[in-house]
Every structure is written in structure tokens, then in C-alpha cells.
Amino acid sequence: MFNTKKKVLAIAGVATVAALALAGCSSSSSLSGGSGSSAKESIVVGSANFSENTILAQIYGQALAADGFKVSYKPNIGARAVYFPALEKGTVDLIPEYSGSILSFVDKSAVATSPDDVNAALAKALPSTVVAYQSAEAADSDSLNVTAEFAKTHSLKSIGDLKNAGPITVAANPEFETRPDGLPALKSLYGLDNITFQAINDSGGPATLKALLDNTVQVADIYSTTPSIEENKLVTLTDPKNQFASQQVIPLVNKKKASSKVEAVLNKVSAKLTTKDLLALNAEVSGDKKTEPDVAAKDWLKSAGLVK
Structure with missing residues (x-):
């Protein structure tokens, strides 16, 4: 089970980026429409060090903020070898991942390739401190x-x-x-x-x-x-025999912050997010428009009817 882009990112700038990202330099964000509670539950959303993952972190994070959570971000943490231990320890509470890549990271012997098989294997392979919620149709894989x-x-x-x-x-x-x-x-x-x-x-x-x-x-x-x-x-070209392992977007949450409310919000996002959406978001952020990830994320959430 391979994904070259993710492998390249997994060895790029680990020490330097990790030191900066995990030093506590995070930013807060919230959208109108939250519960207005004075005791909001806090969630720290992290991301890997590439544009698409930063967009996904903003999408999931802003959806939580709109539902009343106090959300802060630790973007561009770096390699999976850095951010996944942070998720396990609770330094970061939520990370958007890719099902096949994270499965091969936590289980080197995994052979699953179809979406259902990958998700089932991942649920068994994840450490007890990490919970995987519903995967999106959106996927970033070899094609x-x-x-x-x-x-x-x-x-x-x-x-x-x-x-x-x-x-x-x-x-x-x-x-x-x-x-x-x-x-x-x-x-x-x-x-x-x-x-x-x-x-x-x-x-x-x-x-x-x-x-x-x-x-x-x-x-x-x-x-x-x-x-x-x-x-x-x-x-x-479609891949009916699953030559390439499924790489669906999937939110991972530290077990201490996992709850039915968090699950409901994240699952609503995943149910709407498609590969076509990711293509458009990547083009908007990385193309001529150079839209900021948080702005692109907010626009998508509105268009999907997930926030006002």
C-alpha cells in the first residue's frame, strides 16, 4: 500500500517543522451560529505540511466551531511520524488523514485495498487512544x-x-x-x-x-x-479491481475528545465531501486565485449547507 506524495511528505523537514509546530503556536477560530456556551469544549485541529491537508483541517475545524466548539489550529505540523504521535498524546485532538496511508503507517503488514476493507482494517489497527470517524467519498490517491x-x-x-x-x-x-x-x-x-x-x-x-x-x-x-x-x-480511468489502495479522507480524533457530538459534526462533513470538491478546493488555493485555506474552507462549508 503506497502513496508516494505522502511518503515524500513523511520525510520532509521533520525536526524543524515539528519544533515550530508543536511549540504551541496555534491560532483560534470560530464561526457564528455556535451554541454561545461560556464553557465551550476546546479542540485543537492539526494538519500535515501540505496545502490540501491544511484545507481539510479548516473544513473540519470550522464545522466544529460552528457547532459551538472552541477550535484552535496547529497547521503544517509536518510529517506523519511527527503529527501522529502528537495525536496519540493529545497535543493535537484532530487530524484529517488518508485511509490507506495511515493504515500502512500503523500496520506495516496491511494488504487491504478496497474502501470498506481499508476502513475495517484501520479501525482494528489504530491505537486505543485514537478514534476514526466516517470516511469521506473524497480521496487523494494514485490515478x-x-x-x-x-x-x-x-x-x-x-x-x-x-x-x-x-x-x-x-x-x-x-x-x-x-x-x-x-x-x-x-x-x-x-x-x-x-x-x-x-x-x-x-x-x-x-x-x-x-x-x-x-x-x-x-x-x-x-x-x-x-x-x-x-x-x-x-x-x-476507473480501478474496479482496486489496484491502488483506497485513500479516502478520514478524520482521526484523540479518544479523550471523542464524543457523539464531535462524531455527528465530522460525519456530516465527510458525508458531503467529494473528490471533485477537493479538486476544486486545491485549484482555488494553489491556482491563480491563491485563496487562503480558511476562506476556501468556509466557502465550501456554506455551499454544502453545513454552516450559515
């Missing part, structure tokens, strides 16, 4: 993409359809060539013997996109919430 023209020409909808597309070249990070869920799975799981591999080491970034649009390669591994997918009208 195989083709141009709209190529999809139309070869009637492509799923990964398995590539078998009838003639000789094709797949672009991905170098490790995809040997990863169990990479090239080997395309051959063993989907029976694709018509593929060659081209390593492009930018995690589905500009160089990979250029190669795909130029038809240097016909298939590209691009993370599913990358704005370039929508911007270039790429077609993401």
Missing part, C-alpha cells in the same frame, strides 16, 4: 489518466480497457516500475502485456502532464485531486 481524445478513440473507461488500446507507455515516478501496486499490478491484476514504462520523477507534475499531452506517453499516474486533471479535461 491513471489519459487524454479525452485517447479515451474516445479507444473507448476507455477503466484500467482494464487499456488492453485493447494497442502499445502504450505509462508515465509515473521511477518506483512505480517495481511497486507491487504499480507496473506489476497492471500486468498481473489487469493482464496488460501491451505496456512499457517511462519514469518521470515529478509525482504527476508538469513534466508528466507535458509528456501525456504531447502523446510521448499515453497514460499518466497523477494524484486524483491534482487540479491539472480537470484543467486539461483528462479522463481518469
Whole structure:
């Protein structure tokens, strides 16, 4: 069970970022519409050190604030190896996670790939101090993409359809060539013997996109919430055999702050959040608009009817 982007983040700047983020430099936030109680329960919401996770932290945090909780934030904590122990200890009370990645972190032997299997395995594998609530439909995982023209020409909808597309070249990070869920799975799981591999080491970034649009390669591994997918009208091939482990967004909460009220608020958010929403939010924050994560989160919550 692999997710290269999350692995890169997991080793980046651990010591420096952790020292800053866990030193107690947090900010508070609340929305109108809360209970107005003078004894609000406090919740500290943390995030990993990349934009999408910061947006998710704001979404879950602002939903709690709107329901009367006193919410503060510790954004950009850094690596999973830093923020997960903080969650276990209660230095941070809530972290938005990705189901497959956190499962492989807490259980190195995990083999589950489908959404239901991953969630079930995660519930068993988490330490007793951490609770997982409902996962969202929204997911940020490896995805195989083709141009709209190529999809139309070869009637492509799923990964398995590539078998009838003639000789094709797949672009991905170098490790995809040997990863169990990479090239080997395309051959063993989907029976694709018509593929060659081209390593492009930018995690589905500009160089990979250029190669795909130029038809240097016909298939590209691009993370599913990358704005370039929508911007270039790429077609993401479905993965009915679960080659790639599910990476659904899932809120994790320290058990001391877990309650039916917290669960109800977070589950309402997860029930509304889709991969398409994440794509749009990422584009808004990282694209030309450069919207601040808290503003983008508030706008989404309003549009979803979760806050006023």
C-alpha cells in the first residue's frame, strides 16, 4: 500500500517543522451560529505540511466551531511520524488523514485495498487512544489518466480497457516500475502485456502532464485531486479491481475528545465531501486565485449547507 506524495511528505523537514509546530503556536477560530456556551469544549485541529491537508483541517475545524466548539489550529505540523504521535498524546485532538496511508503507517503488514476493507482494517489497527470517524467519498490517491481524445478513440473507461488500446507507455515516478501496486499490478491484476514504462520523477507534475499531452506517453499516474486533471479535461480511468489502495479522507480524533457530538459534526462533513470538491478546493488555493485555506474552507462549508 503506497502513496508516494505522502511518503515524500513523511520525510520532509521533520525536526524543524515539528519544533515550530508543536511549540504551541496555534491560532483560534470560530464561526457564528455556535451554541454561545461560556464553557465551550476546546479542540485543537492539526494538519500535515501540505496545502490540501491544511484545507481539510479548516473544513473540519470550522464545522466544529460552528457547532459551538472552541477550535484552535496547529497547521503544517509536518510529517506523519511527527503529527501522529502528537495525536496519540493529545497535543493535537484532530487530524484529517488518508485511509490507506495511515493504515500502512500503523500496520506495516496491511494488504487491504478496497474502501470498506481499508476502513475495517484501520479501525482494528489504530491505537486505543485514537478514534476514526466516517470516511469521506473524497480521496487523494494514485490515478491513471489519459487524454479525452485517447479515451474516445479507444473507448476507455477503466484500467482494464487499456488492453485493447494497442502499445502504450505509462508515465509515473521511477518506483512505480517495481511497486507491487504499480507496473506489476497492471500486468498481473489487469493482464496488460501491451505496456512499457517511462519514469518521470515529478509525482504527476508538469513534466508528466507535458509528456501525456504531447502523446510521448499515453497514460499518466497523477494524484486524483491534482487540479491539472480537470484543467486539461483528462479522463481518469476507473480501478474496479482496486489496484491502488483506497485513500479516502478520514478524520482521526484523540479518544479523550471523542464524543457523539464531535462524531455527528465530522460525519456530516465527510458525508458531503467529494473528490471533485477537493479538486476544486486545491485549484482555488494553489491556482491563480491563491485563496487562503480558511476562506476556501468556509466557502465550501456554506455551499454544502453545513454552516450559515
